[in-house]
Amino acid sequence: MTDTPVRFAAAQFFSGTDVTANAARCVDLLTEATAAGARLLVLTENANRVRDYVSRQQCWELSEDLDGEFVTTLRAACARLGIWCVAGVDVRAEAPDVHISSLLIDDRGELRHVHRKHVLWDYEYTLFVPGDEPLTVVHTELGRLGLLMCADGIVPDVPRLLALQGAEVLLNSLNSRGPDEMRVHVPLRAMENRVWHVSANTVGGPADAWPWMGGSQIVAPDGTVVAAADEETEQIIWADITPAVARDKTVPGLADVFAWRRPDLYxxxxxxxxxxxxxxxxxPAPADMAPxxxxxxxxxxxxxxxxxxxxxxxxxxxxxxxxxxxxxxxxxxxxxxxxxxxxxxxxxxxxxxxxxxxxxxxxxxxxxxxxxxxxxxxxxxxxxxxxxxxxxxxxxxxxxxxxxxxxxxxxxxxxxxxxxxxxxxxxxxxxxxxxxxxxxxxxxxxxxxxxxxxxxxxxxxxxxxxxxxxxxxxxxxxxxxxxxxxxxxxxxxxxxxxxxxxxxxxxxxxxxxxxxxxxxxxxxxxxxxxxxxxxxxxxxxxxxxxxxxxxxxxxxxxxxxxxxxx
CATH class of the missing domain: 3.60.110.10 (Carbon-nitrogen hydrolase)
Known part of the structure; x- marks a missing residue:
């Protein structure tokens, strides 16, 4: 199956404080993606709710359970529509711990994998607990899928580990206000690992605040951007990709990007x-460290x-x-x-x-x-x-x-x-x-x-x-x-x-x-x-x-x- 084209999609939108409305919006996006012929839709990080928490306790109280209403709604929609979904959801652990999580739901509504974000972005360390489990690649009829989230991709380690374990497609739910995702991180993690990379970022937000940057992309293993959203509009993008292309790690005139690695030196x-x-x-540098x-x-x-x-x-x-x-x-x-x-x-x-x-x-x-x-x-x-x-x-x-x-x-x-x-x-x-x-x-x-x-x-x-x-x-x-x-x-x-x-x-x-x-x-x-x-x-x-x-x-x-x- 993975050596034939599969339509992957990404949706960028903004989640407010109404979790029920957010779930309905996600179902609408899944319906739209299905109508466009997509087999899998990537939704943004914290699709369940905007983060306006003032404490870890409040974050825990307002986050989700894996068997809660938000996740159950997504699972039911995937089963009804026959579409796979990756969704970023802030998921409760033992109070007051919450994991920023990426959920892989298949077209029968089964929860196939939960990735807990390993690298958190700045303020997230004050509210959430990073995951520390080994990275897992999920073998599916759509290809070998690796899940990561936003700051997981601003360092090389998580995408590299997924690729080394056979991931053909990286599925990346983001909640980024930085211009560097679409310009640096997303394309580079595709190029340096020779994998497909599907990213879905939050877009917009309050009028008088630093906006979430959108710029969702689908990037080919050679770095070609095959689909891209703008940085202002809620929208869905999609592309037909052949996951098995990612098994060829050769960059013409350069090297096989995995064969030229030197694990003995790392x-x-x-x-x-x-x-x-x-x-x-x-x-930070010590306060008394001179220039x-x-x-x-x-x-x-x-x-x-x-x-x-x-x-x-x-x-x-x-x-x-x-x-x-x-x-x-x-x-x-x-x-x-x-x-x-x-x-x-x-x-x-x-x-x-x-x-x-x-x-x-x-x-x-x-x-x-x-x-x-x-x-x-x-x-x-x-x-x-x-x-x-x-x-x-x-x-x-x-x-x-x-x-x-x-x-x-x-x-x-x-x-x-x-x-x-x-x-x-x-x-x-x-x-x-x-x-x-x-x-x-x-x-x-x-x-x-x-x-x-x-x-x-x-x-x-x-x-x-x-x-x-x-x-x-x-x-x-x-x-x-x-x-x-x-x-x-x-x-x-x-x-x-x-x-x-x-x-x-x-x-x-x-x-x-x-x-x-x-x-x-x-x-x-x-x-x-x-x-x-x-x-x-x-x-x-x-x-x-x-x-x-x-x-x-x-x-x-x-x-x-x-x-x-x-």
Missing amino acids: ADLLADLADVPVAAMYG MPLDVATLQVSWFHNRDWTVTRALSQVKYAAGRGAKLGVLPELFCFRPGEVATDPAAAARFSAQVLARLGEAAAEHGIWLVAHLVESDGERFYSTAWLLDDTGAGALRYRRTHLSDDDRSWATPGDDLPVADTTIGRIGLMIGTEVWVPEVARVLAVRGAEIIAHPCSWDRPEAAHIAATERTEENRVHLVSAARLDNPAGVGSQILRADEFGPYQPIALMRYPSAVWSRHGFEEQLLVRLDRREAHSKMMGHHLDPVASRQPAIYGPLAGLSLK
């Missing part, structure tokens, strides 16, 4: 929350005319950046080689790289600047795609051999075996190379190891790598990300620096969850010079209550590191 993600370096960075400014420059230069001239231009960029006050400069991916050149003769590339690395070391010492350079390294008969961090004396402070090789790299490079972070006088720095931005575990491990800054030599493979994937890596980990792009990158996007953006009073919702960025133009040898404050990376808060790093649940993350569920 043990840090299973460690107890208190036993990792980032534990000292949880929560820790660092001037960082992207040295946007890559192969032009010939290799010698390219190196000369790079050295000129180093001198110029240091003269402007930069303390750290980052060069692009394999900057001194033509695209594809290394693969034709990696031994020659390694010999030339050694010369370039020596000259960069001399320049670093002469100008008193730290540098990140991505070149080719030889070790016996093996070759590595290696990024070096050189200190301001020209000495090597960190060497990172690329661990996640793309299809192009595999023809010549040997994968590395570590994701190191260097504790230096200019901060805790991790390195990431090129398309590794698409692997959520890379930045996640570096963050868990305490990185304040991730330096990222790159050649953007598509615009979404910068505007979606890189944005998310900063947002979900609260680290600075410095991406220096080749002049000739396929995406036609310039270098980018993303800030960790310390949360503070009066910060708009958009900035809580959508890190600020600075870009340079594509194709020009220009520099970004940005003063980053390392203190920002010591504030992991996304709002008053949510720490997206400390809210991880390592006890159930075994599949991330290749372990089977018990």
Whole structure:
């Protein structure tokens, strides 16, 4: 069944305080979706009732039971209409605990699965209790379905666990006021896992209040938006999708997104929350922590005319950046080689790289600047795609051999075996190379190891790598990300620096969850010079209550590191 098209739908609307009216509205939406030929309709989070609670006790009193009127009404409608439904419902546990829950109801009215939201959004921690059970994929005639809810998708772990366990379609009930859902989270969780993603968000609300953002979407495994709602109107969207398409994890020209994972390197993600370096960075930055400014420059230069001239231009960029006050400069991916050149003769590339690395070391010492350079390294008969961090004396402070090789790299490079972070006088720095931005575990491990800054030599493979994937890596980990792009990158996007953006009073919702960025133009040898404050990376808060790093649940993350569920 799952290798034939199935019509999935999503409805966005606003639930008020009248639970009976909300139930009737949901039945109307189910009826409309059925008439449109949909087999499954996703409803929003807390479809049962708007949250105007002033205490946990009131929240419990006004929430639902699984055998209560609201759920029973939905089940009866699904059975009568012959349609599946996913609905967000705030469900009582033992008083005063309430779980934000997603209910999967089949076309016979049977309650097939209850997902309890694992990651709560900010104020929700004051009213609700997060779920902590292992994630479950439900095998159905419509496909392999994985349920998540809103903030579950603003971090990589829940969608990744569902996808690794075989989910073909993610069904996401949201209650979001942020513009980042439809622009970042929903499409990226589809792309990085190669799954379908159906999202239904609340829309509208009181006239003089920050509105719920709507923007419900159905996104294909390659990131194509096949159906989308606007950000203002109550409406239903639908699309015919073939769930089995999600079983092919291949991104043409890049990799199989699951086969290129390195579970052997992700043990840090299973460690107890208190036993990792980032534990000292949880929560807000200490009130007495002074600013820790660092001037960082992207040295946007890559192969032009010939290799010698390219190196000369790079050295000129180093001198110029240091003269402007930069303390750290980052060069692009394999900057001194033509695209594809290394693969034709990696031994020659390694010999030339050694010369370039020596000259960069001399320049670093002469100008008193730290540098990140991505070149080719030889070790016996093996070759590595290696990024070096050189200190301001020209000495090597960190060497990172690329661990996640793309299809192009595999023809010549040997994968590395570590994701190191260097504790230096200019901060805790991790390195990431090129398309590794698409692997959520890379930045996640570096963050868990305490990185304040991730330096990222790159050649953007598509615009979404910068505007979606890189944005998310900063947002979900609260680290600075410095991406220096080749002049000739396929995406036609310039270098980018993303800030960790310390949360503070009066910060708009958009900035809580959508890190600020600075870009340079594509194709020009220009520099970004940005003063980053390392203190920002010591504030992991996304709002008053949510720490997206400390809210991880390592006890159930075994599949991330290749372990089977018990």
